[in-house]
Amino acid sequence: MTKHEISRRKLLAVSAASLSAATASAGCLGSSSGSGSGETETSSWRTQELATVPAESYDDLYQNDENEQSGETVNHLTWTGYDASNVQDPFRETFEANTQLDLFTSNPKAFNRLNSGEWQQFHQATFDMAWLPNLAEAELIRPIDYEDWKEYTFDKYIDIFKPENGYKYAFLNEDDYSFDVDGTMYGAPQRFGWASFVVNTDTVSSSDYSSYDAAWSEDYDVGVYDLMFWGIQIIMLREGIDPYKEHTEEEVEQVRQATFDLFDNAKTLLPDFASMNQALKSGEIDIGFISGNWINGTLRRGENLQFEAHVPEEGGVIWVETTTFVKGEQPTVSDNYLAHMQRGETALNLSWPTSGGTNVVPHATAWDEYDDFQREVLRVDDIPDILDRSVFYTGVPDLDKFEPIWREAKTRI
Structure with missing residues (x-):
């Protein structure tokens, strides 16, 4: 990639x-x-x-x-x-x-x-x-x-x-x-950020959230934000698949299985980021997949600094x-x-x-x-490292292949 x-x-x-x-x-x-x-x-x-x-x-x-x-x-x-x-x-x-x-x-x-x-x-x-x-x-x-x-x-x-x-x-x-x-x-760049996942650093081990695998782990309560567009890209990164190219049948199937496994492990499906933030703050979930700085910034601004939109070793997606x-x-x-x-x-x-x-x-x-x-x-102070680990979002050319996968996965919760 x-x-x-x-x-x-x-x-x-x-x-x-x-x-x-x-x-x-x-x-x-x-x-x-x-x-x-x-x-x-x-x-x-x-x-x-x-x-x-x-x-x-x-x-x-x-x-x-x-x-x-x-x-x-x-x-x-x-x-x-x-x-x-x-x-x-x-x-x-x-x-x-x-x-x-x-x-x-x-x-x-x-x-x-x-x-x-x-x-x-x-x-x-x-x-x-x-x-x-x-x-x-x-x-x-x-x-x-x-x-x-x-x-x-x-x-x-x-x-x-x-x-x-x-x-x-x-x-x-x-x-x-x-x-x-x-x-x-x-155009003129104006504001930017990243998509990744959010972890409660008080309850999730730092050694675990060094990888997106933590969201697939039975050790933590996971909430999935119903935002297929970003979620599928992060799943691709976890699977080592470039999001910004046409995908083979084998890659689509790999993403399908990973998506189903994520939803099978999840505790709840969250309709919006306000629900995600509330679930994090109440302790209902330890991990929110997906999230980003634009989502959990409100929590952090309220001095809840334990909630971090972490970019693990597989990388995040940068939007500008x-x-x-x-x-x-x-x-x-x-x-x-x-x-x-x-x-x-x-x-x-x-x-x-x-x-x-x-x-x-x-x-x-x-x-x-x-x-x-x-x-x-x-x-x-973390942003230079986040940018270095991440990819810039340039568009998923065959996003329509993954929409049915996400819809079917939601029925598994």
Whole structure:
């Protein structure tokens, strides 16, 4: 199984537009996906000359010129936490602008919404990075000029998220829409984390939770979170199978047997992560499969630090929420909004929002400003090792093969 690749690169830039002069023409263009939304067909918007960021410094971009930006609204399709008051209010006050956030919990459902014509309702969207190829191929998002945006984005990130160190999950080769460290920028990383399993370190031996095998052990009470998408990937990692390729019949059967064994051993099936957290806190279960930092962060923030989304020797799966510009007409303040979301202070607040869960961000300023308690809750000092052991989520191409397995396994509890 391949780990995240490390290589050096010279970036190629394709211009991104957020100014109305460029986006007015982009807004009438249709998706090549045939969504039936009544969009007109024209030449690809990628060939148009698009406006670039109207600033020479970070402070120039993040300021209110008291011009036509005042009173505008940025519509953002994204996850919980982004809507927190400490994340949004500073922007609203600085620019006398509005933000409208539409929250989702499923990448496929959010993609289908945009692809069915709802792209016209949004200016920016934040997806897990594996969905960037789908969004770009469907012409639902626009490329971003790396050279114009690097000082507001990648220059501000921790080393593992810098393209010169091999981070490729915001860049696409436009020939086949694969991730390509030498490709075109389509998004800005905003928040990240990992999927693995959660253990109560007070009741589970550290020698046992060094492997996912602990969830298959009769020595512990195990709860399975009914989230097939992540669960199947973690089972594949335990079985030594690469999740991100087409799978043979033998591999599917291997995953089937491992899934059945897991459910046979489990004490309970949990419908949501709130139920999992409650089962952990009450002592009903010792291990939750699957879990991640976005799930148990609430417990840890409440000083229940014995609950740990541990990444054992088989590795975890890294997801990176990545913000994109949606095609179509943009308010002039849209660039400023993305710049606001990339500021170190905003990133710190997004990592520790007034509402929504705690998650780590790739912004170096936030890492420098975490206090001791935040570092412990977020497990900041463990993250380099977690990243080194894990794989970056790029999409399971034959996920439909595993859905019937999960459904049948649930009947065994």
